Amino acid sequence: QSLYEKLGKTNRTVDSELEGQIETLRDTQRKYGNILRLARALTSHFYHVVQTQSSLGECFSDLAHKSPELQEEFLYNAETQRNLTKNGQHLLAALNFFVSSINTIVNKTMEDSITTVKQYEVSRVEYDAYRSDLDYYREAPKTEVNQMKLGETESSFNAKKTEFEKLRSDVQIKLKFLDENRVKVMQKQLLLFHNAVSAYFSGNQTALEATMKQFAIKVKSPNSQPPSWMQQ
Amino acid sequence: QSLYEKLGKTNRTVDSELEGQIETLRDTQRKYGNILRLARALTSHFYHVVQTQSSLGECFSDLAHKSPELQEEFLYNAETQRNLTKNGQHLLAALNFFVSSINTIVNKTMEDSITTVKQYEVSRVEYDAYRSDLDYYREAPKTEVNQMKLGETESSFNAKKTEFEKLRSDVQIKLKFLDENRVKVMQKQLLLFHNAVSAYFSGNQTALEATMKQFAIKVKSPNSQPPSWMQQ
Numbered sequence: 001q002s003l004y005e006k007l008g009k010t011n012r013t014v015d016s017e018l019e020g021q022i023e024t025l026r027d028t029q030r031k032y033g034n035i036l037r038l039a040r041a042l043t044s045h046f047y048h049v050v051q052t053q054s055s056l057g058e059c060f061s062d063l064a065h066k067s068p069e070l071q072e073e074f075l076y077n078a079e080t081q082r083n084l085t086k087n088g089q090h091l092l093a094a095l096n097f098f099v100s101s102i103n104t105i106v107n108k109t110m111e112d113s114i115t116t117v118k119q120y121e122v123s124r125v126e127y128d129a130y131r132s133d134l135d136y137y138r139e140a141p142k143t144e145v146n147q148m149k150l151g152e153t154e155s156s157f158n159a160k161k162t163e164f165e166k167l168r169s170d171v172q173i174k175l176k177f178l179d180e181n182r183v184k185v186m187q188k189q190l191l192l193f194h195n196a197v198s199a200y201f202s203g204n205q206t207a208l209e210a211t212m213k214q215f216a217i218k219v220k221s222p223n224s225q226p227p228s229w230m231q232q
Numbered sequence: 233q234s235l236y237e238k239l240g241k242t243n244r245t246v247d248s249e250l251e252g253q254i255e256t257l258r259d260t261q262r263k264y265g266n267i268l269r270l271a272r273a274l275t276s277h278f279y280h281v282v283q284t285q286s287s288l289g290e291c292f293s294d295l296a297h298k299s300p301e302l303q304e305e306f307l308y309n310a311e312t313q314r315n316l317t318k319n320g321q322h323l324l325a326a327l328n329f330f331v332s333s334i335n336t337i338v339n340k341t342m343e344d345s346i347t348t349v350k351q352y353e354v355s356r357v358e359y360d361a362y363r364s365d366l367d368y369y370r371e372a373p374k375t376e377v378n379q380m381k382l383g384e385t386e387s388s389f390n391a392k393k394t395e396f397e398k399l400r401s402d403v404q405i406k407l408k409f410l411d412e413n414r415v416k417v418m419q420k421q422l423l424l425f426h427n428a429v430s431a432y433f434s435g436n437q438t439a440l441e442a443t444m445k446q447f448a449i450k451v452k453s454p455n456s457q458p459p460s461w462m463q464q
Contacts, residue, residue: 031298034291042284048277056270063263069415073422080430087433183301190305198312201319203434 001129012128018168021175022117028182029110036102039193043095050088057081087200090208093219094196101189105182113174120167127164130157188215233361244360250400253407254349260414261342268334271425275327282320289313319432322440325451326428333421337414345406352399359396362389420447 004010057078064074134157137150192215199207212219236242289310296306366389369382424447431439444451 031291031295035288035295038284038288038291042281042288045277045280045284049274049281052270052274052277056267056274059263059266059270063267066263070418070422073419073426077422077426080426084429084433186302187305190302190309194305194309194312197316201316201433201435203436 001125001132004132005125005128010128010132013124013131015168018172018175022171025110025113025117025175025178029106029114032102032106032110036099036106039095039099039102043092043099046088046095047092050085050092053081053088054085057085087203087205087208089219090205090212091196091200093217094192094200094208094212094215097215097217098189098193098196101185105185109178109181113171113178116167116171116174120164120171123160123164123167127157127160130160133157233357233364236364237357237360242360242364245356245363247400250404250407254403257342257345257349257407257410261338261346264334264338264342268331268338271327271331271334275324275331278320278327279324282317282324285313285320286317289317319435319437319440321451322437322444323428323432325449326424326432326440326444326447329447329449330421330425330428333417337417341410341413345403345410348399348403348406352396352403355392355396355399359389359392362392365389 001010005012060074060078060081064071064078067074130153133153134150137146137153140146140150192211195211195214196208199205199211233242237244289312292306292310292313296303296310299306362385365385366382369378369385372378372382424443427443427446428440431437431443
């Protein structure tokens with residue numbers, strides 16, 4: 001059936017509204033996958049920045065004790081790097097939360113709908129195949145064999161039609177809920193991302209901590225391992 | 233002579249004040265080498281953060297145009313990432329300037345003094361070797377051969393002594409100027425580093441630009457290549 005469709009030798013059932021929605025879903029998954037990739041890269045690079053700031057803080061602190069001639073200079077630099085390391089842990093926790101939420105929506109929620117879409121698409125091809133057969137036997141000479149075949153095909157067609165319509169309705173429902181869920185999740189996550197990033201890069205530790213609290217994000221200890229997905 | 237010294241079978245000329253200064257120089261070179269290594273790592277990781285922020289800004293901006301339902305959320309995030317990218321270029325220029333200055337002091341200025349120190353140390357061993365020979369011939373039975381050898385050794389010893397004292401004085405002068413220079417350079421660089429980092433991480437773009445101006449640092453275009461030393 002797929003082959004005949006590609007050759008243009010048969011006609012297919014088209015639900016252009018639904019197919020448009022499916023195309024949009026695939027496109028959105030691709031685009032959000034791109035956000036996910038970049039957010040992971042940002043988290044990974046930023047993780048290394050914070051680790052280096054921590055080492056630099058220790059290095060400056062050590063030199064402050066051992067260099068009376070530059071004590072003041074090393075001290076204020078050690079202090080700054082220490083503060084940045086501490087605040088950096090907070091931003092890292094927020095970035096990890098963002099990455100984890102986007103990963104769920106792209107690779108779990110959207111992927112689940114895509115799986116149903118694929119089942120629907122397979123079912124649509126089978127449904128159209130039975131429909132073609134049915135047309136064939138209806139227009140064929142009314143021999144006994146053909147009449148028997150027509151009966152068999154009709155019952156197969158009806159069973160497939162029920163399955164196909166069930167799956168179409170499943171897809172329609174899933175897409176509707178997915179879209180509502182997606183907008184809700186993205187609104188929350190994009191707000192978190194913006195507030196955490198803005199607070200951190202404007203040195204507003206109080207605002208950063210308030211954001212963390214608002215989104216119920218826990219900060220890991222400075223020596224915790226990077227997430228397993230992190231690029232090395 | 234070195235071997236005899238290690239075996240404790242001869243005595244060596246000791247200038248404990250100068251040797252202490254040399255040990256301090258080597259220690260300082262090691263410690264500043266550590267600052268250099270960490271500053272390079274920080275610059276490299278931060279360079280990748282800025283590159284990712286730039287890509288993320290474009291990604292958000294693209295999505296803002298294509299997602300009316302989340303336009304506002306994508307727009308303010310695009311704006312934030314764009315600003316961070318711009319400010320990040322300024323901090324990168326300051327970090328590169330810091331790295332380049334520390335590299336000069338560790339691998340050029342200090343290394344030049346270390347080379348003179350090495351020449352001085354070789355000369356010291358040779359000088360002590362002639363001194364031992366001289367002691368030997370002075371205490372040896374006064375045969376004609378020994379008297380001749382004594383004369384030869386005396387003249388070699390005096391030539392070596394002149395060279396040795398010249399090199400000792402060179403080292404002393406270099407160490408004194410190096411130390412004055414080092415303190416002056418480090419005061420300036422540590423102030424720059426602190427001011428640039430503090431201004432950037434408190435979102436104070438005006439202060440960051442003022443720091444750049446104060447230290448006459450030029451900002452490269454966003455698409456410029458990373459410095460050749462950068463870790464990939």
